[in-house]
Amino acid sequence: MNAIIKRELIDVFRTKKSFAMQVTLAVVFALLLLLRWPTESQVDLSGKRAQEVFRIFGYGLLTVLILMAPAFPAATVVREKIKGTLALLFNSPIPNWQIYFGKLVGVSGFLFLLLIMSLPSAMACLCLGGISLTQELLPLYLVLFLLTLHYAVLGMWVSSLSNSSDGALRATYLIILALTVLSLVPYLLFQGSESLLTALSWWMRSVSPIPAVMEILGHGFIGSQGVEKATQLDAPGRFFLVNGMLTLALMVDTLYRFNHKIFDRVRASGTMTNDMNVATQIGRRLLFMFFFDPRQRSIGILPLVNPVLIKEFRTRKFGRSHWLMRIVAFCSIASLILAYLATMGTLDWGPDVIGGIMIMLQAALIVLFTPSLAAGLICGEIESGGWQLLQMTPMRAYQIVLGKLLSVFWTMSLVLCATLPGYVVMGWIVPEKWSQINQVLICLVWAAVFSVLVSAAVSSLFRKTAAATVTSYAILAGVCIGTFFFWLFRDAPFGHGLVESMLSLNPIATAIQVIETPGFETYDLVGTNWLLMGIASGLSLVILVVQTLRLSRPQ
Amino acid sequence: MSEKVVETVNLTKCYGEFVALDDLSISLEKGQILGFIGPNGAGKTTTIKILVGLSRATSGSAFVDGYDCFREAKRIKRLVGYMPDTFGSYDNMRVREYLDFFGAAFGISWLRRSKRIDEVLEITNAVYMQDLFVESLSHGMKQRVGIARTLLHDPSVLILDEPANGLDPQARIEMRELLLSLAAAGKTLIVTSHILPELSRICDQVAIITQGKLRAYGPLEEIMKTVSQKRTVEIQLVSGADVEKAGTSLQQILDDSPEVTASPTESMVRFQTEQQDDGLGRILSQLIENGVRVAQFRELQTDLEDAFLSVTQNATASEAALAGEKEPPTAEASP
Numbered sequence: 010m011n012a013i014i015k016r017e018l019i020d021v022f023r024t025k026k027s028f029a030m031q032v033t034l035a036v037v038f039a040l041l042l043l044l045r046w047p048t049e050s051q052v053d054l055s056g057k058r059a060q061e062v063f064r065i066f067g068y069g070l071l072t073v074l075i076l077m078a079p080a081f082p083a084a085t086v087v088r089e090k091i092k093g094t095l096a097l098l099f100n101s102p103i104p105n106w107q108i109y110f111g112k113l114v115g116v117s118g119f120l121f122l123l124l125i126m127s128l129p130s131a132m133a134c135l136c137l138g139g140i141s142l143t144q145e146l147l148p149l150y151l152v153l154f155l156l157t158l159h160y161a162v163l164g165m166w167v168s169s170l171s172n173s174s175d176g177a178l179r180a181t182y183l184i185i186l187a188l189t190v191l192s193l194v195p196y197l198l199f200q201g202s203e204s205l206l207t208a209l210s211w212w213m214r215s216v217s218p219i220p221a222v223m224e225i226l227g228h229g230f231i232g233s234q235g236v237e238k239a240t241q242l243d244a245p246g247r248f249f250l251v252n253g254m255l256t257l258a259l260m261v262d263t264l265y266r267f268n269h270k271i272f273d274r275v276r277a278s279g280t281m282t283n284d285m286n287v288a289t290q291i292g293r294r295l296l297f298m299f300f301f302d303p304r305q306r307s308i309g310i311l312p313l314v315n316p317v318l319i320k321e322f323r324t325r326k327f328g329r330s331h332w333l334m335r336i337v338a339f340c341s342i343a344s345l346i347l348a349y350l351a352t353m354g355t356l357d358w359g360p361d362v363i364g365g366i367m368i369m370l371q372a373a374l375i376v377l378f379t380p381s382l383a384a385g386l387i388c389g390e391i392e393s394g395g396w397q398l399l400q401m402t403p404m405r406a407y408q409i410v411l412g413k414l415l416s417v418f419w420t421m422s423l424v425l426c427a428t429l430p431g432y433v434v435m436g437w438i439v440p441e442k443w444s445q446i447n448q449v450l451i452c453l454v455w456a457a458v459f460s461v462l463v464s465a466a467v468s469s470l471f472r473k474t475a476a477a478t479v480t481s482y483a484i485l486a487g488v489c490i491g492t493f494f495f496w497l498f499r500d501a502p503f504g505h506g507l508v509e510s511m512l513s514l515n516p517i518a519t520a521i522q523v524i525e526t527p528g529f530e531t532y533d534l535v536g537t538n539w540l541l542m543g544i545a546s547g548l549s550l551v552i553l554v555v556q557t558l559r560l561s562r563p564q
Numbered sequence: 565m566s567e568k569v570v571e572t573v574n575l576t577k578c579y580g581e582f583v584a585l586d587d588l589s590i591s592l593e594k595g596q597i598l599g600f601i602g603p604n605g606a607g608k609t610t611t612i613k614i615l616v617g618l619s620r621a622t623s624g625s626a627f628v629d630g631y632d633c634f635r636e637a638k639r640i641k642r643l644v645g646y647m648p649d650t651f652g653s654y655d656n657m658r659v660r661e662y663l664d665f666f667g668a669a670f671g672i673s674w675l676r677r678s679k680r681i682d683e684v685l686e687i688t689n690a691v692y693m694q695d696l697f698v699e700s701l702s703h704g705m706k707q708r709v710g711i712a713r714t715l716l717h718d719p720s721v722l723i724l725d726e727p728a729n730g731l732d733p734q735a736r737i738e739m740r741e742l743l744l745s746l747a748a749a750g751k752t753l754i755v756t757s758h759i760l761p762e763l764s765r766i767c768d769q770v771a772i773i774t775q776g777k778l779r780a781y782g783p784l785e786e787i788m789k790t791v792s793q794k795r796t797v798e799i800q801l802v803s804g805a806d807v808e809k810a811g812t813s814l815q816q817i818l819d820d821s822p823e824v825t826a827s828p829t830e831s832m833v834r835f836q837t838e839q840q841d842d843g844l845g846r847i848l849s850q851l852i853e854n855g856v857r858v859a860q861f862r863e864l865q866t867d868l869e870d871a872f873l874s875v876t877q878n879a880t881a882s883e884a885a886l887a888g889e890k891e892p893p894t895a896e897a898s899p
Binding site for chain 2: 281328397398
């Protein structure tokens with residue numbers, strides 16, 4: 010056996026985390042079957058019950074993979090690069106491609122094992138009847154296996170480009186969530202016509218595993234309008250084609266750089282605009298509108314400003330003013346395009362549906378951005394040794410935490426405010442919607458507050474940023490995405506009450522319900538959700554404060 | 565009367581049963597440099613952390629400029645500049661911005677901060693790196709920036725944990741000069757290092773600590789005298805043939821049963837003695853009278869490294885003896 014595979018796999022299996030994952034997964038699948046196994050003497054000839062179990066089972070596996078898969082490959086290369094063991098490996102007689110594939114099999118092997126562990130439960134579903142082995146079970150597993158491989162390759166690609174484990178983890182989660190969720194949006198907007206945009210969005214949608222899995226589980230119609238051409242490839246087929254090519258491309262690119270090049274790092278020359286000749290200075294200042302020049306020597310932290318707030322912005326990859334402006338501009342344009350589409354009425358959708366899409370986009374931004382901004386607030390400092398230095402300054406613990414929290418809230422506010430034009434246009438088209446729009450905005454503010462405080466609290470509980478990031482993503486994805494699965498099974502097996510209870514945990518679902526998006530009109534979520542968000546945010550704040558005080562006390 | 569800037573009195577720190585620091589008492593005056601030496605896990609960092617207010621002593625007390633390190637921790641932060649052994653870098657931040665942040669955190673006014681950053685960059689000879697990103701700096705450059713950071717708020721005491729660690733010889737010389745110039749400017753320095761020859765060139769005082777206990781403390785020369793009461797003398801002979809004759813002569817001349825080692829291949833004889841300078845002169849004369857052809861006759865200087873090894877070995881031996889005394893009698897020995 011390849012020595013790398015052996016070491017990687019043994020490393021993973023030795024961890025308590027992997028043991029806990031295996032046990033949890035086995036118990037969850039066993040419970041699922043136990044709960045839905047027929048106890049009556051009557052036989053369910055329609056196979057409806059088996060399909061219900063199988064659907065939950067399929068979506069559950071997909072969610073587990075999306076949430077867990079990036080955690081393993083994302084740090085595998087960069088961690089070894091930082092520790093210096095990758096250089097030792099390159100210096101050994103093992104060819105580089107063997108090291109790469111050894112690591113790939115090592116990290117994906119554990120995920121494959123988790124998938125294989127679910128097979129007995131899947132077979133039990135098959136035995137319940139009503140499920141086809143070749144039409145449903147086999148395609149589902151093929152999609153999930155390809156997805157696992159794709160995520161492992163993607164994670165290693167990101168890892169090979171990164172310089173820190175937590176940075177690699179954040180980037181991998183961002184890319185995966187963008188590929189999984191955001192790739193669906195263009196098709197939702199352009200479907201139903203035969204334009205080039207529709208064709209492009211149709212292929213873009215195929216990057217996400219969601220349409221493929223939904224089609225296999227009999228939910229392919231959700232979110233679709235009109236009838237697709239019969240000649241087109243089905244969703245799983247497109248998924249295999251697009252992701253197979255993408256996986257191959259990423260693999261080739263990583264292999265191309267999987268040698269001494271991986272250690273090459275461009276160092277900025279440190280040439281500032283201030284030191285350039287007058288003509289270049291004027292040119293750059295005009296080009297960057299005086300404020301957004303990345304090579305402008307900063308004027309220093311102004312009086313009455315919390316130094317930690319400025320430090321947080323400066324140390325973030327996208328925290329500098331020129332990057333913030335780019336993000337805000339992108340969000341504004343996206344929001345205006347949506348508003349324009351709603352205004353022109355080119356689609357059959359009304360403002361309710363467009364409003365729902367806007368909320369989903371904002372939710373995606375919140376879920377994607379917040380952990381990457383807030384999950385390293387405290388543990389990132391501890392990990393880098395900065396916490397000790399901060400303790401040596403006369404700043405009080407509350408000033409440090411406040412500065413850090415404000416830096417995240419400012420960023421989130423900028424991003425959310427940039428998406429407001431769409432709501433303004435919507436309110437202008439349908440003036441009676443203003444009160445609903447106000448409620449939606451409150452829901453989104455709650456979502457942002459909750460996400461920031463939960464991520465910050467998690468950050469104070471962990472010592473490693475990578476672990477805190479994964480936990481934050483898992484919590485937020487569980488609350489903001491996971492609860493929608495109950496809605497997906499709103500008639501069977503979950504009743505109205507349970508679905509309403511689960512959705513009331515979700516601020517995004519509450520916003521969607523407020524704007525009366527089809528499918529959500531029957532629920533009443535606002536009061537309960539706001540109360541729960543308040544409690545959860547308050548608790549997170551308490552944890553954050555207590556932990557910070559504990560950490561800043563002399564040992 | 566001399567002014568005590570740093571003082572610890574019977575400082576003890578326990579983590580449960582484990583005694584990390586045992587009854588440590590040291591003091592340091594203005595402008596002095598203390599070399600704080602000890603193997604890994606000896607209690608150096610624990611002492612430093614107590615001095616900078618990051619840790620609380622189990623018993624005893626520590627003072628900087630007369631202020632209690634625990635009760636007046638906020639004031640201590642303004643008096644002490646601490647450079648830990650880890651740099652604590654922030655990615656995506658230029659050196660000037662990094663210093664600007666710490667300057668602001670120490671409450672240096674916006675108007676004065678820029679000038680102060682220029683000053684500390686000048687002192688540490690780091691002006692050329694002000695626009696470079698911190699994470700792209702080499703280890704030596706980071707050490708300079710680290711010292712610049714500790715100097716920002718103009719502290720009276722500097723505590724530097726392994727400042728010469730990982731530096732190349734040229735950078736070490738520059739670091740040594742920098743530390744001496746800081747001491748000359750009236751700063752009191754506590755420096756830990758594993759590179760003992762470096763410390764011996766700059767320290768006024770030395771504290772050797774092992775297993776949490778202070779083994780030796782005082783001016784460098786005194787420590788040397790204490791740990792090395794016998795002088796080591798090396799005689800370089802003209803020919804290897806004289807080695808045996810020299811050895812025999814030395815045995816006859818010296819009546820304090822000297823430890824003589826001879827190396828015919830190197831034409832060299834080495835011995836240890838408690839004789840003073842006039843005694844050594846007599847030994848040389850008698851050797852020449854006995855027909856030994858001497859090319860060189862010189863005393864080998866005991867350096868800090870020898871002193872440290874001597875102290876730590878003595879400490880280990882006495883700990884072992886103490887443990888032996890405490891051990892219950894073995895089955896064979898018991899009646």
